[in-house]
Amino acid sequence: MLNMDQKLLKREEEGKIIRTGIVGAGQMGRGMVTQMAIMKGISPAIVSNIKLENVINAFHYAGITDDQIVVAKTLEEANKYMEMGKYVATENSELISQANLVECAIDVTGVPEVGVKIAIDSMNNGKHVVMMDVETDVVIGPYLKKLGEKNNVIYTGSAGDEPGTVMELYSFAKAMGMQVKVMGKGKNNKLDYACNPDTVLPEATRRKMSPRMLCAFKDGTKTMVEMTAMSNATGLIPDIIGGHGPSASPAERCKELNSIFRLKKDGGILNKHGVVEYVNGIAPGVFVTIATENAEIAYQMQYHSMGPGPLWTLYRPYHLCNLETPLTVAKAVIDREPTIIPIDGPVSECITVAKKDLKAGEYIDGIGGYTTYGSIATAEETRANGYVVYGLINKKSKMKKDVKKGQLLTLSDVELDTSTQLYNVRKEQDDMYRK
Secondary structure: OOOHHHHHHHHHHOOOOEEEEEEOOOHHHHHHHHHHHOOOOEEEEEEEOOOHHHHHHHHHHOOOOHHHEEEOOOHHHHHHHHHOOOEEEEOOOHHHHHOOOOOEEEEOOOOHHHHHHHHHHHHHOOOEEEEOOHHHHHHHHHHHHHHHHHOOOOEEEOOOOHHHHHHHHHHHHHHOOOEEEEEEEEEOOOOOOOOOOOOOHHHHHHOOOOHHHHHHHHOOHHHHHHHHHHHHHHOOEEOOOOOOOOEOOOHHHHOHHHHHOOEHHHOOOEOOOOEEEEEEOOOOOEEEEEEOOOHHHHHHHHHOOOOOOOOEEEEEOOOOHHHOHHHHHHHHHHHOOOOOOOOOOOOEEEEEEEOOOEOOOOEOOOOOOOOEEEEEEEHHHHHHHOEOEHHHOOOOOEEOOOEOOOOEOEOOOEEOOOOOHHHHHHHHHHHHHOO
8 A cells, every 4th residue: 555645645636536326324334435535536425324314313413414415315305415525324325336436335234145245336437446344245356357447447356354454464475585483363252162142232322233243253253264265265275174273462463373383393383384264363453474595585584583484474453444445445436446355256255154053944044143153264174075165155045954063054944035136146156256
């Protein structure tokens, strides 16, 4: 993001404000609107949410007064008000992909079945798309990337989310000629695979969070989704299904990881290098653990207080989620470059695990719910074993067989809802990459 401040200032001075359309005005969307409103050269021009009051509140948090805010119910109204320079609030998310002046659509919903429609409609209407909804990206990201290329627009994941944040470290290391042995993120919520929205409700209420969101953090699903996005963007894979999840301290720049991430034959935990991983205790940070075969560079790394080698860890101790997303928008619009995208077809998949014993005929649910959680496996393992891609699970998914708690669910175990746009786009993607 070097020099982006100057690029945005230039857009401001030239009157070429980047007008964005944001879908979702919960905690993440609200913060994004507020951040964008104080920046130069970019504007949260139109924001949608199923609860209109959330959009109005988001604008208010940003210091935008009522005389600057209008409510649009139709595309004609949205276009007219945007041309007048007003901030537009709407309950109709379809206006984001259709409004004339929107240059970039941003999905902040975290709901794959919403994200797929927003992304496809927006790109087909010539708008760049920033997908903060990583849950959608890990299901159909390669398809969306190719759709962006077809429409000459940028499809990208977001800076601030762990996958986008750690890509900066990955690209930095690769540009320097270093070998990236491990790439990953910290986790601060203690793993509780059995948790559900009811068991986390008191903590969620205290922290002013959605119980489902907190549940998805605590049962590890969000971590697995994020590791899958990292894998698909780099070609790195999980060492084992679900990863190892060692513990470490952020003290001394995570130097513990230099030993932990050695191969087993050298006293570490890994079967191989070139992997994605998560580490308990170093959240909210992200890291890459690197190596070099050059003796002089190894000496220089030690001289620069990075440790004796042969592994060194680059660690960023923060990621600012939604607050960094506007920088990805600017990078897409001004530089026509993504922050993070899949390299091609899926490298890894987020797969489905039974959170409890499940019975044949029982309906199950997806992220942050009562019956399943996500893990990570290679795409090759997923195809070979018929594991169920987690993002395809919804409340209409039904068990065909009895399974035990902790079992990896397969397509022979689950009857998926095949009526959704997400399912059918995923099927198209599978056909594109089937060998």
